[in-house]
Amino acid sequence: MRVLHAVTLHSPSHAFGGPVRVALNLAKGLRARGHEARLLALGEGFEEWPTDVEGVPAKLFPARRLLPLGFSGMTSPALLASAGRLVRDADVVHVHLARDLVTLPVALAALRAGKPLVLQTHGMVDPSEKLLAKVLDAVAVRRLLRGADAVLYLTPHEREGLDAVVGAPLAQAVRLVNGTPAQEERPALSGPPRILYSARLQARKRPVDFVDAAPGVLAVHPDAHFVVAGPDEGELGAVRARIGALGLTDRFTVPGALSSAEVLTELRRAHVYVLPSVDEPFPMSVLEALSVGVPPVVTHSNGLARDIARTGAGHAVDPGPAGVCAAVLDLLDPTANHKASRAARELAAESFSMDAVLDTLLPVYGGIRR
Structure with missing residues (x-):
């Protein structure tokens, strides 16, 4: 099974935090089970442009900051132009959705192409009174939440927020907790705390x-x-x-x-x-x-x-x-x-x-x- 994981930004400083780590952990776990998982994201801060991240094949597009809105103001014209082709090559499109100009267009491209679409919001899509959030909700977010084949949530609180954004209970919501690969136990404690x-x-x-x-x-x-x-x-x-x-x-x-x-x-x-x-x-x-x-x-x-x-x-x-x-x-x-x-x-x-x-x-x- 070919699975495309789309997330907003990957950088050497891990500026986007947990969603990238979740996407990579899932992709590595899928690959270990014999599936073809890859990563799609903006990239920023690399001296040498990577074609894989921690062993996961990756398509990273140079980030451009169009608006002074943090991650929400970043995008890539080349990514937007390639989104339709990239989602058509996947059996499942798994989008780590935020209110931004990367994950929203990729998810919309998957919806238009009729590709199986999974959204995972990581608490990033919740009820908001901010003008930009209201505009994006009206233009894209509600349509995506209603049209996705599955919407993954972490906690009951997040589920309530997603229902509130849509204005009705999400029938296709599935709880999926974050996971972490097994790690070597820390050595016996020594030295100062x-x-x-x-x-x-x-x-x-x-x-x-x-x-x-x-x-x-x-x-x-x-x-x-x-x-x-x-x-x-x-x-x-x-x-x-x-x-x-x-x-x-x-x-x-x-x-x-x-x-x-x-x-x-x-x-x-x-x-x-x-x-x-x-x-x-x-x-x-x-x-x-x-x-x-x-x-x-x-x-x-x-x-x-x-x-x-x-x-x-x-x-x-x-x-x-x-x-x-x-x-x-x-x-x-x-x-x-x-x-x-x-x-x-x-x-x-x-x-x-x-x-x-x-x-x-x-x-x-x-x-x-x-």
Whole structure:
């Protein structure tokens, strides 16, 4: 089966975050099962233009920023001109849909060509009062959600939002959780405590809360070290300023964007992973931490919070540095950390493995092929 995965942007800095990681994980899993999966996206920031990404054949088009609207203002005339041909070559078109000028045109091309169409929105299509969102919903989004053969959602909250965008329950909605490939367990902990944040530096992710939790941790563990990794989306200046204001420059490392391999290296050195963001649908970085056996700290609005709390794989807290600090301190206890680490690995393997995800996805593909 030939499956085309379309996502907005791939770059060396992984600026677009989780949706690209999901698309790549699914494509690699499909290829391991004998299917022909490939990636279609904009590309940006490459010195040498890749023809594959992590072993997945990829067609990347140079990104052009037409409007000052972040990812929503990016497109490629060449991609738009090629979309019809690219979707016709696929047996299934799987679009990681956002309100942008890449995934919307590709999905519309698949709909026009009568190709089996799967949409996966990753929490990116929700009710919005923004003018651009209203225009795109009226022109394309509702038509696509109604016309797709399957719409994949992560959480009940996301499903409610999609129904609200359409104005009626989506009959073809299917729940599909994110998965992560099995990873080698981190080695036995040694050295000073190391606490990691690895996500986009964006206001909703609240990286400054991570910084503000550090003094309380250092009061108990004065040799602890903190890592704030990820591409800047507006908060790097605030993070650096807060680190400086607290006099903690020597306690922090801010390496910028990391490759997938570098993220896993950092995770294997970490005692605790922290993602203090709010309204996070289903973060891949937390799944990766679980797979390595690093106990995560998340807020209650995180889509993984209930599973983490239920299994004891980490802690779910109220937003803000106080809750983060208390949870990190608890997980720095060696006995508590070991117990949570085992639970994290078990949770990743039992509930969020790629085999489990593909066992759900492949019947969806099979049921819509024409």
